[in-house]
Amino acid sequence: MEKKTVFSGIQPSGELHLGNYYGAIQNWVRLQDRFDCVYCIVDYHAVTGRTGRESDKFQDPRHESLATMSVQMAGDLMACGIDPRRSILFVQSHVPEHTELAWVFSCVASHGDLTRMIQFKDKADRSDYVSVGLFIYPVLQAADILLYRAAKVPVGEDQVQHLELARRIGRRFNTLVGEEYFPEVEAELTAGKRIMSLADPAHKMSKSLGDKHYVGLMEEPDAIWKKVRSAVTDSGEQVGGEMSPGVANLFEILRLTGAVDDVVDGFKAQHAAGKIRYGDLKTAVQDHIMRVLDPIRERRSRMSDDEIRDTLAAGAARASEIAKATMAGVRARVGVGPPPR
RNA sequence: AGGCCAGUAGCUCCAAUUGGUAGAGCGCCGGACUCCAAAUCCGGGGGUUGGGGGUUCGAAUCCCUCCUGGCCUGCCA
Numbered sequence: 104m105e106k107k108t109v110f111s112g113i114q115p116s117g118e119l120h121l122g123n124y125y126g127a128i129q130n131w132v133r134l135q136d137r138f139d140c141v142y143c144i145v146d147y148h149a150v151t152g153r154t155g156r157e158s159d160k161f162q163d164p165r166h167e168s169l170a171t172m173s174v175q176m177a178g179d180l181m182a183c184g185i186d187p188r189r190s191i192l193f194v195q196s197h198v199p200e201h202t203e204l205a206w207v208f209s210c211v212a213s214h215g216d217l218t219r220m221i222q223f224k225d226k227a228d229r230s231d232y233v234s235v236g237l238f239i240y241p242v243l244q245a246a247d248i249l250l251y252r253a254a255k256v257p258v259g260e261d262q263v264q265h266l267e268l269a270r271r272i273g274r275r276f277n278t279l280v281g282e283e284y285f286p287e288v289e290a291e292l293t294a295g296k297r298i299m300s301l302a303d304p305a306h307k308m309s310k311s312l313g314d315k316h317y318v319g320l321m322e323e324p325d326a327i328w329k330k331v332r333s334a335v336t337d338s339g340e341q342v343g344g345e346m347s348p349g350v351a352n353l354f355e356i357l358r359l360t361g362a363v364d365d366v367v368d369g370f371k372a373q374h375a376a377g378k379i380r381y382g383d384l385k386t387a388v389q390d391h392i393m394r395v396l397d398p399i400r401e402r403r404s405r406m407s408d409d410e411i412r413d414t415l416a417a418g419a420a421r422a423s424e425i426a427k428a429t430m431a432g433v434r435a436r437v438g439v440g441p442p443p444r
Numbered sequence: 445a446g447g448c449c450a451g452u453a454g455c456u457c458c459a460a461u462u463g464g465u466a467g468a469g470c471g472c473c474g475g476a477c478u479c480c481a482a483a484u485c486c487g488g489g490g491g492u493u494g495g496g497g498g499u500u501c502g503a504a505u506c507c508c509u510c511c512u513g514g515c516c517u518g519c520c521a
Contacts, residue, residue: 231451231494231512231513232511232512232513302481313454313471313472314472315472331480332480332481333480333481334480334481335480335481335482336480336481336482337481337482338478338481338482338483349481349482379479380479380480381479381480381481382478382479382480382481383479383480384479384480385479385480385481386480
C-alpha cells in the first residue's frame with residue numbers, strides 16, 4: 104500500500120532554535136519513517152514580512168537575501184536529520200506552481216474567511232503597512248499543501264486555523280469542479296510541551312523576543328552557556344511548592360535533550376527538598392543541550408553550499424513533477440491553459 | 445480624486461520655552477549582589493527627528509514634494 108503524503112513548510116528566517124527543533128523539526132525527522140514527506144522552505148511566505156518599511160526593502164544590504172537564507176535553512180534541516188534521499192526537500196519559489204495555484208485558490212477562497220484569520224489580524228495590527236500578500240498568506244499555504252495532495256500536515260496550535268481554511272478551499276474547489284480532485288487534509292497536531300523562552304518563560308521560545316530568549320542550534324557552546332546561565336529561575340524559597348515556569352522549562356529541556364531518569368529525578372528530589380542549586384541544574388542543562396547540538400553542528404560543518412544547492416535542485420525537480428501534474432489537472436478543470444484539440 | 449490631521453531611540457511618548465547642542469520611561473548591553481536567575485543599585489550604547497529637496501549662519505520646528513497611517517468628502521453622471 105502506498106504511503107500517505109505529509110507536507111510541511113518552514114520559512115527561511117535564519118537560524119533554527121531549540122524550540123523549532125523540539126516543536127517541529129524532530130517530528131519532521133520521525134515522520135520520514137512512516138510517510139512520503141514533502142518539506143518545503145517557503146521563501147515566498149517570508150516575503151510577506153519584507154515589505155513596507157525602509158529597512159525592509161528587498162535589496163537592503165542589512166538583510167541576507169532569502170535565497171542565501173534558504174540554502175542555510177536547507178543545510179540546517181539536513182543536519183537535523185531531514186534526509187533528502189527519503190523526503191523531498193526544496194525551496195518554494197523553485198516550483199512556480201505554488202504561486203500559480205495560489206492565484207486560483209484566491210479566486211476560490213472566501214474574503215470573509217480570510218478576514219477572520221487571527222494571525223492576520225494580529226500581524227496587521229502590529230504593522231504599519233499591510234500588504235495584500237500578508238492577507239492572502241493562508242491561501243498560498245493552502246496551495247502549498249494541496250499541490251502535493253498531502254493527507255497530513257503537522258502543525259502547531261497556531262496553524263490549525265490556516266489548515267482548516269485549506270480544507271475549506273479544497274472542498275470548495277471540489278464542489279466547483281464537481282469532483283473530489285483534492286483529498287481531505289488532516290492536521291497532525293504536534294503534541295507535547297513547548298520550550299519556553301529562557302529569559303521570559305511566559306512566552307514560547309522565539310527569535311523575535313530577542314537574543315537572550317532562544318538557543319540557536321548552530322550557536323557556539325559558550326554563547327549558549329551565557330544564555331542558559333542567565334535563564335530565569337526563582338528564589339527557591341518555597342520548599343515543595345509549585346515549580347516556577349522558568350525552572351519547569353529547564354526541566355523540560357533536560358528531559359527533551361535525553362537526560363537519563365536518574366539525573367532528572369535527582370534534581371527533582373533536590374527541588375522538592377528545597378535544596379536544589381540552580382547553577383548545577385543549569386550546568387546539566389547546558390551539558391545535555393550540547394550533547395544534542397554537537398553532532399548536529401558537526402554534520403552541518405561538513406556541508407558545502409554547493410552541495411546543498413545541488414540537493415535543493417534535485418528536490419525541486421522531484422517536487423515539480425508532482426506540482427506540474429496537479430496544476431495541469433487544475434487548469435483543465437478551471438478551463439484555462441492551451442485549448443484541448 | 446480632493447481636503448484635514450499625524451509620523452521623534454527597539455517600544456510608548458501633548459520632552460525639546462514656539463529657528464539655536466534632540467529628551468524621558470520601558471527594553472537592550474555591561475558591572476555589583478545572587479548557587480544561577482529575578483528584584484534592587486551603579487554604569488553604558490543607541491536616533492541621517494518617515495524619505496528627498498529648499499529657505500537660513502543655523503531646521504524636529506518654516507516651504508515644496510514623495511511615502512505610510514487615520515478621518516471626511518467626492519468620483520463612477
